[in-house]
Amino acid sequence: MSEEGYRQRENGIFTRAIHGGFEPQDEFTWPIMPSIVVSAVFEQETPGRDREFRYSRIRNPTRTVLEKSLAEIENAKYALCFSSGLGAATTIISVLSSGDHIIAGEELYGGTYRLFKEIFPRMGMQTTFVDTRDPKNIENAMTEKTKLVWIETPTNPILRITDIKSVSEVVHKQEGVLLVVDNTFQTPYFQRPLELGADISMYSLTKYMNGHNDCIMGSISTNQESIYEKLHFLQHALGIIPSPHDCHQLYRSLKTLPLRMEQHMKNGLALAKYLEKQPQVEKVIYAGLTSHPQHDLVKKQCYGTSGMLSFYIKGDFNETKKFIKALKIIKYTGSLGGAGTTVVVPSYMSHVMLSNEEKIKLGITDNLIRVSVGLESIDDIIADFDQAFKYLLNSK
Incomplete structure (x- = not known):
């Protein structure tokens, strides 16, 4: 270990x-x-x-x-x-x-x-x-x-x-x-x-x-x-x-895969810890957090974990849309794993073909946001999330 x-x-x-x-x-x-x-x-x-x-x-x-x-x-x-x-x-x-x-x-x-x-x-x-x-x-x-x-x-x-x-x-x-x-x-x-x-x-x-x-x-x-x-x-x-x-x-x-993955993990963990403290977030899912229900299994079979995380924002699809629109450097797009941080609402993009019943069973709701945490300065990533949460708060 x-x-x-x-x-x-x-x-x-x-x-x-x-x-x-x-x-x-x-x-x-x-x-x-x-x-x-x-x-x-x-x-x-x-x-x-x-x-x-x-x-x-x-x-x-x-x-x-x-x-x-x-x-x-x-x-x-x-x-x-x-x-x-x-x-x-x-x-x-x-x-x-x-x-x-x-x-x-x-x-x-x-x-x-x-x-x-x-x-x-x-x-x-x-x-x-x-x-x-x-x-x-x-x-x-x-x-x-x-x-x-x-x-x-x-x-x-x-x-x-x-x-x-x-x-x-x-x-x-x-x-x-x-x-x-x-x-x-x-x-x-x-x-x-x-x-x-x-x-x-x-x-x-x-x-x-x-x-x-x-x-x-x-x-x-x-x-x-x-x-x-x-x-x-x-x-x-x-x-x-x-x-x-x-x-x-x-x-x-x-040739740069090891370096990139190390930084994805570092940034992913930092953003996940930040999101856990936000009052406008219901739940954060990140394999590198001790709060993940299978974190011990992750440590047992993995050498680390990437920059993929998901979180549930408090509210409905309206709140989700407002939050995503407020992001500035972070882009809304369907793919993942790139140098830049991206977000997606799976229920409307990557998993749109599932029935409503299937989505509900899996927990893929309209307030679920998937994040591919990129390689930018973590301070800039968090700042962009922070200003979007503030916009969401002030828009109510």
């Missing part, structure tokens, strides 16, 4: 983030950054004797460097990149067949929920949604047709925590069932699902891994060759691939 009580991280992740995945090979120029290879096709030697790269949908040199880097950061054997996080999710589900059964957390990113609820049932795959905080709920939902269990931890936007190791033990009692963990909120800097028993660690790289709101991409990591081979086949068979330009941009972003 570290002095903060979290898992102790091994040395070297800063070095792997900077140097992982690439070695200079050009004997004339020896660049220390990989080239952006935009060629769609590559010349081959002879019929029946292919070189490593043939067609960029199958494999591209720039994408390969990024995939190797992602694997090294996570201490994984394999990684694959896709054109978006939902593209990665679609590819994972494509290993299944009609009639297969899926178990998923009842609180998921809205886009993932829509896939399970509306898209994959058309292909003959049914999903049972359960509260994954209790592994028994997963065990009770398992059938002989269950082939995949999908969890987020922390969840979006209520930040529920699932014990990955305990769930893995339940899932792997039944042969042939895959455990997938959406690790977007934590990144491999703060949480490593594969080390805790997951078969696949999945990311929307668009968020923290890129960190600059200028690139859309997804990825998977795994230690199992059979899973990698299936997903690599589907990667090029389905064609859900990112461009070489985006791969190069994301590779560059990974």
